[in-house]
Amino acid sequence: MKLLRTAILSAAMVTAGAAYGQESIKIGVLNDMAGTYADLAGPGSVLAARMAVEDLGDLVKGLKIEVIGADHQNKPDIGSNTVRQWIDVDKVDVIVDVPTSSVALAVNEIVKEKNKVFLVSGAASSDLTGSRCTPNTVHWTYDTWALANGTGNAIVKTGGDTWFFLTADYAFGHALERDTSAVVIKNGGKVVGQVRHPFPGQDFSSFLLQAQASKAKIIGLANAGADTTNAIKQAAEFGITQKGQNLAGLLVFLTDVHGLGLKTAQGLIFTEAWYWDMNDANRAFAKRFAAANRGVHPSMVHAGVYSSVQHYLKAVVALKSAADGKAVVAKMKEMPTKDVLFGEGSIRADGRKIHPMYLFEVKKPEESKAPWDYYKLRATIPADQAFRPMSEGKCPLVNG
Amino acid sequence: MDINLPALFGQLLIGLINGSFYALLSLGLAVIFGMLNIINFAHGAQYMMGAFAAYFLLQFAGLNYWWALIVAPVLVGGVGILIERAFLQWLYKLDHLYGLLLTFGLALVIQGLFRHQYGSSGLPYQIPPQLTGVRDLGFTFLPNYRAWVVVFSLAVCLGTWFMIEKTRLGAYLRAATENPTLVRAFGINVPRMITLTYGFGVGLAALAGVMAAPIYAVNPTMGADIIIVVFAVVVIGGMGSIMGAIVTGFGLGIVEGLTKYFFPEASNTVIFVIMVIVLVTRPAGLFGRAA
Numbered sequence: 003m004k005l006l007r008t009a010i011l012s013a014a015m016v017t018a019g020a021a022y023g024q025e026s027i028k029i030g031v032l033n034d035m036a037g038t039y040a041d042l043a044g045p046g047s048v049l050a051a052r053m054a055v056e057d058l059g060d061l062v063k064g065l066k067i068e069v070i071g072a073d074h075q076n077k078p079d080i081g082s083n084t085v086r087q088w089i090d091v092d093k094v095d096v097i098v099d100v101p102t103s104s105v106a107l108a109v110n111e112i113v114k115e116k117n118k119v120f121l122v123s124g125a126a127s128s129d130l131t132g133s134r135c136t137p138n139t140v141h142w143t144y145d146t147w148a149l150a151n152g153t154g155n156a157i158v159k160t161g162g163d164t165w166f167f168l169t170a171d172y173a174f175g176h177a178l179e180r181d182t183s184a185v186v187i188k189n190g191g192k193v194v195g196q197v198r199h200p201f202p203g204q205d206f207s208s209f210l211l212q213a214q215a216s217k218a219k220i221i222g223l224a225n226a227g228a229d230t231t232n233a234i235k236q237a238a239e240f241g242i243t244q245k246g247q248n249l250a251g252l253l254v255f256l257t258d259v260h261g262l263g264l265k266t267a268q269g270l271i272f273t274e275a276w277y278w279d280m281n282d283a284n285r286a287f288a289k290r291f292a293a294a295n296r297g298v299h300p301s302m303v304h305a306g307v308y309s310s311v312q313h314y315l316k317a318v319v320a321l322k323s324a325a326d327g328k329a330v331v332a333k334m335k336e337m338p339t340k341d342v343l344f345g346e347g348s349i350r351a352d353g354r355k356i357h358p359m360y361l362f363e364v365k366k367p368e369e370s371k372a373p374w375d376y377y378k379l380r381a382t383i384p385a386d387q388a389f390r391p392m393s394e395g396k397c398p399l400v401n402g
Numbered sequence: 403m404d405i406n407l408p409a410l411f412g413q414l415l416i417g418l419i420n421g422s423f424y425a426l427l428s429l430g431l432a433v434i435f436g437m438l439n440i441i442n443f444a445h446g447a448q449y450m451m452g453a454f455a456a457y458f459l460l461q462f463a464g465l466n467y468w469w470a471l472i473v474a475p476v477l478v479g480g481v482g483i484l485i486e487r488a489f490l491q492w493l494y495k496l497d498h499l500y501g502l503l504l505t506f507g508l509a510l511v512i513q514g515l516f517r518h519q520y521g522s523s524g525l526p527y528q529i530p531p532q533l534t535g536v537r538d539l540g541f542t543f544l545p546n547y548r549a550w551v552v553v554f555s556l557a558v559c560l561g562t563w564f565m566i567e568k569t570r571l572g573a574y575l576r577a578a579t580e581n582p583t584l585v586r587a588f589g590i591n592v593p594r595m596i597t598l599t600y601g602f603g604v605g606l607a608a609l610a611g612v613m614a615a616p617i618y619a620v621n622p623t624m625g626a627d628i629i630i631v632v633f634a635v636v637v638i639g640g641m642g643s644i645m646g647a648i649v650t651g652f653g654l655g656i657v658e659g660l661t662k663y664f665f666p667e668a669s670n671t672v673i674f675v676i677m678v679i680v681l682v683t684r685p686a687g688l689f690g691r692a693a
Contacts (some may be wrong), residue, residue, distance in 0.1 A: 036514075037623060040522035074564075135512040169668055204618060204627050205420050208662035211412045211542060231524060231619045239529060239545045239617055241536035255523075261619060263526025268690055 024103035024282060026066035027324050029055075029311060030094040032084060032109065033124055035073035038202050038227035040153055040318055041257040042301045043124040044070065047099045049294055050304040053287075054311035056344075069082045070094070074105050076202075081105035082112060095324045096121060096314055100305050103174035107134060108274040114138045118327040123306030123315055126226070127177040128390060131354040135397035138327045140314075142355045143306030144275045146178040147390040149252050152273030152359050152383050154185035156218055157250055163189075163333060165250075166218035167196035168209050170225035170241075175201065178224040178252050190209060194218045198364040201225070207321045210240055219247060226253045231262050238266050255301045259376045264367040271363050277377050280360075283342040292374075299374045309341040310355070347385065352397040359388040414656055414664040419548045421655020422555035423610055427628065428635040428647040429559055430606035433566070436642035437579050437599045440490055440501035445632070446625030447509040448604045451478045452611020453620045454516065457525050467530035467616070473603035474612045477650035480602025486597050494596075509625070516622035551613050558609065559648045566644055575599060631670075632673030634677045640690020650688060 031051050033043040048071035050380065055067050070092070074081035080397045088094035089112070096133045097113055100106040101124025111297075113120040114136040121140050122130055128147040130139060165186050169175040175198070195216045213221045219244065224231050230251055237249055251258075254272040268322065278288035278299050287308070291300045300308075317333040318324045331353070339347045339355065347357040362377040370376060392400050427449060455474035459465040465473060485508065493500045498686045533547040566572035575595060578585045582592045611625075618624055635654050639646030654673055661672040680688060 015516075036517060036522065038522060040517070042523065044522070185436075197666050199666055202627065203670075204624075205416075207416045207419070207548075208413055208659055209666065210414060211409065212663070214413075214543070215406065215409045228524065228619050228621060228623075235619065236617060239536075239547060240543055241545065255631075257523040261526065261621070263523035263528070266526065271553070296519075296521070379431060 003206070005293075026068070027096070027315070027318060028088075028092065028093055028094040029067065029069045029096050029098055030085075030088045030092075030106075031069065031071040031098045031307065032074050032081060032088075033071075033099045033101050034076050035071065038229070039074055039076065040122065041261075041298060042255040043099055043101045043286075043303045043307075046291070046295050046304045047123070047307045047338065049291065050300065050307040051098055051311045053267065053290065054308045055315065058315055061319060065207070065315075065319070067276045067315070074100070074102070076102045076105065078105045078108040082108045085109050085112050089113075089118055094312075095119065095327075098122045098311060099303065100308055101125055101303065103130075103177060104172050106130060107173055110134060110136060110139055113327065113393050115325075119324075119330050121307075121310040121312060123310055124176050124303045128181055128395070129173075129177060131350075132390070132395040132397055135352045135399050137353075137378045137399060138331055139353045140331060140355060141353055142310040143302050143356070144175070144183045144273075144359065145389070146252075147179065148359050148383075148388050149273050150182035150185045151333070151388070151390075152361050153250055153252055153271060154182045155189060156271060156361050156381065157248075158186055158189040158191045162220040162248060162250070163191035163220045165191060165193045165220045165222050166213045166216040167193070167222045167224050168206065168213060169196055169198050170201040170203075170229055171198040172201050174226065175224045179222070182222055182224065182252055198314070199225070201228070201229065202227070203229050204232065206236050207240065209233075210237055210242060214240070214242060214245070214247065220250050221247055222250045222252055224252050226255075227258065228261075230254060231258050232261060235266055238327075254287065255303070256299060256374070256376065257301055259364055260298075260374065264365060264370055264376065267364045269364060271361065271380065273361055273383070274302050274361050274377075275359055276305040277362065277379075277388075278305075279375060279377070280379070287343060288374075292346065297373075302353065305343045309339070309344045313337070313339050313349075318332065350392055351394050352395055352400050354395075355388055356385050356389060358385045359383040408541035410660075410663060411614050413659045415539075415544060415659075416548075416662075417656035417659020418457075418652060419552055419655070420658060421652035422552050423614060423646045423651075424629065424632055424635050425651025426555045426606060426610040426613075427560050427632040428639065428651045429562055429644065430603040430610075431632065431636050432639070432642055432644050432647035433562065433606070434600060434603035435636070436491070436644065437575055437603075437637070437686040438501075438596055439494060439498065439579075440505065441498055441602075442508040442600075442603065443502055443506040444485070444512065445505075445604075445607050445629075446629030447512040448478055448482065448607040448625070449611040449614070450516065450622060450625035450626065451481065451512065452608025453527070453615040453618075453624060454520075454525070454611075455608060456615045457527050457620055460527070467612070470612050470615075471609065472639065475608040478611075479601040479605030479609035483597055483601040485604075486600040490600065491593065491597070509629075510545040513622050513626060520622065522621055522623065524619035524624075527620050529616040538549060551617075555610070558606070562606070563644050563648060617628045629646060631673055634673045636674075636687075638677050638687055640687025642690040643687065643691075645691025646687060
């Protein structure tokens with residue numbers, strides 16, 4: 003990590019210019035660099051941020067831009083300390099990514115207090131643009147409401163109307179369970195129970211047995227990363243799906259499917275914001291990304307980091323200053339978003355980035371033609387339906 | 403709270419299965435601590451290496467699960483022997499702390515290397531075809547593979563206990579721990595015996611890793627996640643007590659299983675609560691002898 007940081011620093015120094023006077027921009031990518039979320043975000047997000055800066059080319063010529071990264075170990079205290087140090091000592095202007103909702107919610111407050119910018123890609127909690135929204139935060143890639151809405155709707159409508167939740171016992175799991183329950187109930191379904199497992203977990207068989215005993219048709223996995231893959235693996239072992247119950251992975255990433263293997267993961271249905279094999283621009287990005295990331299293809303989190311950093315820099319260039327975080331975010335909301343990965347979109351007043359979401363199904367092993375060829379598209383959820391209506395979010399910026 | 407008896411039995415059974423992993427791992431730790439006086443913090447990393455070895459054997463050598471059960475522990479045990487020769491042998495006369503720091507450092511390095519190479523989201527490994535399927539026991543469903551895990555690890559645990567406590571080889575080993583100079587005077591190559599013991603303990607960790615590969619995600623942090631619990635098991639059982647490690651391993655698996663049923667949020671702390679209670683009331687552990 004240190005090596006990478008030094009390399010980026012020195013690369014940035016070379017391009018240093020004076021077009022904006024003293025203006026230099028520091029981008030801090032904060033995430034889980036070594037733990038359960040390291041593959042879906044981790045060093046790949048630093049890489050994505052760096053590629054975003056490179057690809058803007060002439061637009062940011064003359065700006066001194068540094069991309070640095072740090073590990074928050076999925077712990078809110080460590081994340082908070084890093085962000086304080088970054089802003090106070092290292093003069094970081096924008097915090098990017100931050101998976102693990104508990105950490106993101108803590109960072110959210112600090113960034114607001116210091117009037118910097120927070121671009122969320124990895125974290126899921128819909129509270130970031132709901133009750134905890136701030137004028138300094140943009141939530142880019144996805145959120146628990148969008149996942150619940152996409153996957154929950156699709157499953158309830160095809161008959162999966164009784165649910166039991168296996169929930170990671172922290173902010174993210176709770177939010178995902180809450181949002182999915184709401185969708186299930188709204189569609190006439192029923193939630194028959196839930197069990198909260200410690201994060202991170204290892205053995206889920208006890209919880210799966212409880213889910214099995216509940217006789218619910220659908221077992222909703224309100225967790226992520228290795229927790230989800232372990233639960234899916236062990237559910238297959240216990241023959242849960244053969245007995246008529248189905249699993250709903252509420253948050254599944256490309257890297258999880260890779261770790262599970264298609265044999266175990268086939269048939270899983272879930273919602274994502276971005277997939278590398280959807281169009282030529284995505285494929286070209288994935289090819290460059292994978293080449294620099296030991297073959298691992300980009301997840302939607304990486305793509306979100308890329309396009310959020312680009313939009314941020316465009317707003318800074320338009321304002322000719324990164325000093326006032328609130329002003330930069332206001333500019334970002336004012337400008338329509340446009341980049342190669344997410345296409346055209348917009349950012350709402352509550353900080354929610356709006357774009358279509360996609361319902362994917364994992365391919366059968368015989369359908370997969372190449373390494374990382376894992377998803378087939380089941381449905382596209384149009385941008386205007388993909389996210390929670392602003393009026394229901396209870397965001398004080400909008401309602402009060 | 404209404405108690406659903408079948409579900410409760412199910413949880414007890416699951417607890418027993420997790421207990422098998424705790425028992426196998428803490429057994430290896432107990433053997434290493436008992437014979438070498440080394441607190442082997444690299445045990446989790448060695449368990450992880452066992453799981454990865456199973457994956458590599460399948461992927462690159464075409465050796466299936468059953469071969470991996472034999473080959474992976476030998477390979478990883480071999481790595482253990484190299485570690486013992488290169489590093490640990492210089493530490494026996496020093497305080498426990500040195501061994502602990504060295505093995506902890508090694509664990510971090512090994513884990514870091516694997517993560518660098520293979521990422522954190524893990525590699526797929528399937529249950530061997532002979533053991534797929536689920537048995538309906540009336541009160542719960544038991545996957546055949548888990549039944550195998552319980553039976554096999556129980557056999558390995560008892561075999562190890564028998565070897566150390568009841569055979570001539572075990573007697574040499576125990577004697578060598580008590581008084582190495584005297585045992586050497588009888589013409590026994592004590593350093594070699596110690597080296598092989600470490601290799602054996604590491605092999606046990608790798609064996610647990612191979613058994614874990616089909617049911618837990620094979621990823622670089624799998625060892626770090628479980629090792630802390632296993633240390634608690636060893637402390638509760640009594641450092642260095644072979645039978646203590648086995649009985650406590652299975653016992654705590656069951657306690658944890660019950661907690662997962664009654665109060666799931668506490669399931670990863672319950673073992674540490676027990677550890678604290680045991681340390682306060684019986685500092686040498688349930689099966690340990692006070693020094």
